[in-house]
Amino acid sequence: MLLSAIVFLPLVGAIASALLPKERASAARWIAAAVTAVDLALVVWLLIGFNVAGGMQFVENRTWVVQVGIEYHLGVDGISLSMLLLSALLSLVAVVASWKQDTKPGAYFAMLMLLEVGMNGVFLALDFILFYVFWELVLVPMYFLIGTWGGPRREYASIKFFLYTLFGSVFMLVGIIALYLQGGTFDITALAGMGFPATFQWWVFAAFFLGFAVKVPVFPLHTWLPDAHVEAPTAASVLLAGIMLKMGTYGFIRIALPILPHAARQWSGFIAALAAISIVYGAALAFAQTDLKKLVAYSSVSHMGFVMLGIASLTPEGINGAVAVMFSHGIVTGMLFLLVGMVYERTHTRVMDDVTGLSAQAPVAAGLLAFASFASLGLPGLSGFVGEFLSLLGAWKSGIPAAWVVVAAIGVLLAAAYTLRMVQRVVLGTPSKAVEGIPDLNVREIAALLPLVALTLVVGIYWDSLLRYVDPAVRATLALMGGS
Amino acid sequence: MTGLHLLIPEYLLLAGAIAALFIERVSGREGAGAALGAVVALAAAIAAVVIGAQGAIAGGMLALDAVAVTVRVAIAALTAVYLLWLVGRGMGPERSREAVAFVLFAALGSMLMASARDLIVLFISLELATMPAYVLMGYRRNDERNLEGALKYFLLSMTTSLILLYGLSFLFGIAGSTSLVAIAAAPPAGLLGTFASVFVFIGLFAKMSAAPFHFWAPDAYAGAPAGSVAFVSTVPKLAGTAVMVNLATALVPHAPVLPAVLALAAVTSMLLGNLAAFPQTDIRRLMAYSGVAHTGYVLLALSSATPAGYAAAVFYTIAYVVPSMAITLIAAEEGTALDDLAGLVVRRPAVAWGSVVLLLSLVGVPPMAGMLGKLFAFTAAVSAGRLALVIVAVVMSVVSAGYYFRILRPIFFASRSDAPVLASSRSAAVAFSLLVAATLALGIAASPLLSYLGVRFF
Secondary structure, eight states: HHHEEEEEHHHHHHHHHTTSOGGGGGGHHHHHHHHHHHHHHHHHHHHOOOOTTTTTEEEEEEEEGGGEEEEEEEEOOHHHHHHEEEEEEHHHHHHHTTTTOOOOHHHHHHHHHHHHHHHHHHBBBOOOOHHHHHHHHTTTHHHHHHHHHOOTHHHHHHHHHHHHHHHHHHHHHHHHHHHHHHHOOOOOHTTTOOOOHHHHHHHHHHHHHHHHHHHTTOOTSSHHHHHHHSSSOOOHHHIIIIIIHHHHHHHHIIIHHSSSSSHHHHHHHHHHHHHHHHHHHHHHHHHHHBBBBHHHHHHHHHHHHHHHHHHTTTSHHHHHHHHHHHHHHHHHHHHHHHHHHHHHHSSSSBBBBGSOOHHOOOHHHHHHHHHHHHHHTTTTSSHHHHHHHHHHHHHHHSSOOOHHHHHHHHHHHHHHHHHHHHHHIIIIIOTTTTTOOOOOOHHHHHHHHHHHHHHHHHHOOOHHHHHHHHHHHHHHHHHHHHOO | OGGGGHHHHHHHHHHHHHHHHHHHHOOOOTHHHHHHHHHHHHHHHHHHHHHOOOOEEEGTTTEEEEHHHHHHHHHHHHHHHHHHHHHHTTTBBSSSHHHHHHHHHHHHHHHHHHOOOOOHHHHHHHHHHHHHHHHHOOOOOTOOOHHHHHHHHHHHHHHHHHHHHHHHHHHHHHHHHHHHHHHHHHHHOHHHHHHHHHHHHHHHHHTTTTTTTHHHHHHHHHHHHHHHHHTTTTHHHHHHHHHHHHHHHHTTTTTHHHHHHHHHHHHHHHHHHHHHTTTTOBBHHHHHHHHHHHHOOOOOHHTTTTTHHHHHHHHHHHHHHHHHHHHHHHHHHOSBGGGGTHHHHHOOOHHHHHHHHHHHHHOOOOTTTHHHHHHHHHHHHTTTOOOOHHHHHHEEEEHHHHHHHHHHHHHHOOOOOOOOOOOHHHHHHHHHHHHHHHHHHHHSOOHHHHHHHHHOOO
């Protein structure tokens, strides 16, 4: 019941907040804060009761559409637990960060909570149709968040986001149907390790690849991402980059690897190549940006490349690294988007050259921005380093052509280049006109950032705090793949 | 025992149709006819549920199997909801009591169609279902455009009826009987059987507005009052699918090419319907083309020629007509141009958010009914080896999202200052809510219906 409560509590909040009468709609933020906080508390409770070596736990399995074998099947292992924690935490942070949302607050906070239902659900679902339901459910609130509360080109960005991801996911649906007809069940755990014929695996993997890769996004399917991010309101950017991108890579680890191990090995070289290209290409584009939000958006393409590289390695190190990057990127990019949003609220510009010299005017904001940037570029001791190091290590040890690993490693260098250039201008530099006289972060804003700062340090210094949950689940996944 | 007492739902509709013509005279209250009709249709739906499946009746001319019962209940229930809406909104400037009678006649014909197992009964009930539609489509008798659309509809519908009848006559010739059971049991007639079957299905394709025999639909719908389109474009389709299921079951042995013909019509309809819906600015035209596309998905399920595929086709049709009717009813209330919907979220937030549920269901986004409909249709088609068609289908469902979002866009992201003030109507609101609730319920709690229909792949 605990998992169902975690998934559907925000739905209750969303309905309550949507039904608020217009004149009381500002109460929605309190509902949202309470609901997301309780949800996070439930996840922490789950974390305390979680048995690290226990595999899939807290399983709930009920029949749903019994005629065709669709089940209501939830469960949590170390990988999904880390993602669930990220989802619950960032949802609360997103609510706190959008406290001042005065445009249709009832609908806005309802959408944020509906989004959390979908995100939590994706990471817990163990039935393909249930998974698909949550996977698609996420699109709807995000469409409205971008389309209603977004920037000037919001309509274009929101529909592009919706159609791109829908395009990917309908192919996933074809893959699900193929697996169902071949394996006779929609149960993700039951399908794992069934050993389907090689050619069949290859094609089904292709279908899933389209579905997941659009979401990640992997080059060349990434073009929806910068548009969506630039137009999205800050909280939506945080959740989009922080969690929704991870749904794609989570899908690879939870579904594609254990169910289609043979195809995963066949595809690993190709995926590694795309990952390396994503890393370098994303970094190069990030370097060329003058808009801070776009810079962070493209850096996400680059960082998600490390996740894909780790997954493609099919080694315990690589996949541990992939999950670590997913977690770290979630909190660090969350911080970056929050800070860019906070700066934008004050200066009304995101152009890098217009917001220079932040440290003199707003030292707290500047310091946190520098901190998040260092975490993002993978400074040892902060969370970003753990995953990228392990991903590269795993990729090096695996059968992936060394050239791609070298290319990916160059990406680390490029990350340092574009991040430091941004820090140098925005944090240091001489104060620009827009920056003059702006107030520093207030208590609410610092409160939104603080848990993320703390997690960045904890995971960065004491890797085991994260990996002790993730590693057993990764090894179980690889064991399902047989060998390797 | 002829079992004629099992037709109580049909008798109810017949009596209700006649009574609806007079009750407003007697009671003197506008809308009394529609209210009576809604109650009668609801009673018919309940009676149909109670009677349930009974096998062959009336000497084998009718049969109440799972498909027939499901469709029968769906027709009666949807008619009741439609008439409930009519209680509140009426037929624009015209009085509504004749419309109520015609709607009930059409529903009666549709219900008989679904259970018909005899070619003569089939054709007569088809005409009974179609004739009232001619009047409904031309209901604004002082509007020339309306009459033009109705005339077009009448002429083309008559032509396709004759094509269908032509095919049916050959079937009679092959089997020497008008009974579908006898036709199914007759020895395969080779080329003649193929010829007859293809003619029959071309007639049905036209009735169901499947491409390439769909061309009448956009013009006819665009000329008609949206309130009429909401009924004519939805309820008879339920019967159409049931007839296609019954005929396909009987004719596939005679015409092995039939599944391929269905597949061809499916792919044409999906491509043409979805792509042509894109540039439309009139909601009726848009929904007409989207109807072509959805018929394509129904045909995709039928083309599997398996019991599960047939059941999936019926489920898909229900999952499609419910939200489709609701969207067209919005157009009937707010205006038929896309721009008329501008700012609906401000004026009527409940309707706006309800339309999100409806449109996403039409796209196939879970957890609404449309997603399960697509899942079953695709699964049936893939298991019959039609993977390529399913790929076309899924890509086209992404395209469909494009034009359904063209309806959502003005509702949420545009504003309008000259919007007409609509009197609030409790019955219309209840009808709309019921359609939205059904769209959700058919997705989340589809189990009972699926087990009744026999959607099962293993």
